[in-house]
Amino acid sequence: MRDETRQENREAIPELRELHLTEKPDGPGAAAMLAAGIGILVLGLLTTLSEVSTGLHDFLAKFEFGQGVGPLAGKTILAVAGWAVSWVILAILWRGKDVDIRRMFWIGLVLGVLGAVLTFPPVFTAFAG
């Protein structure tokens, strides 16, 4: 549900009235929320899938560039890339638009919690081959 009353809310608060704030669309805010969830989900998925697939494990280790980081390099670089790219795409798609920010927050939260659970060792080692 969208915050239909936000303009009215601001008008009802004297200290905010004095600041003469303009309206801001929720698209960019929703993009930031959803992208954060996507980034953490990518991190969790790669952490778990790396245990399942030796091929993926070795592929992720290639991102270490000889620094001795191992597959953690690929997991984190790709998770950050997933987060940044999804944020840019969503921000462009929702630029200047009003989207249902509550819905995007909850979706982002579910994705983020799922991603976090997949980084929990008892969970991802349960998938180890």
Added chain:
Amino acid sequence: MELTSREGWTVVHGLVLGTVFLLTFGGGLAGLWSLRPGFITAKGIKERMTRLYIGTSTMAVVAWLTVISGTWIVYPWYRAGLAGAGDDPYAGCTGLALPSDTCSPRDFLKSNVSGTTETWHNFGMEWKEHIGWAAPILATAAAFLVIYYGPRLIARPWLRAAVIVMFVGAFAAAVVGGVFGAFLNKVAPIV
């Protein structure tokens, strides 16, 4: 009284950056919590918001510096495979009470040569090294939301609460990293 280069980096990664992260989190949470109608004047809001913009942005930057220094500088020293000889992957750790030049912290913990220590790696380090990266992602998103909406958050309690959830989520991820980092450095310090 001196620190080796490696000890210096662990101090920067865990203590220096960790302290700044904690400070900015405390200030940011207090600022966000009190961003409510009737709490401050218009002049106070302007002053408060400037502090909040700087605090949340600093927390995000510090979170990035912490995970990058941890993963790319400190972690390779932790996970180096030094102990293997012949069929015994932990030969270099035999008889040791702490990691050494022939036994990295990871080797040492997994070898169980000084008590049952492998869970410190299999659970503590494995969780810390992954979940820690959620902290900068969430801190950056929270900082962006604070800067984007600014004082408008006062009129939108639900949105302010959502930002606080992300902000606290970043802190929780960092706590896992920080607490296990402290314990791991106690049980198997990087030398």
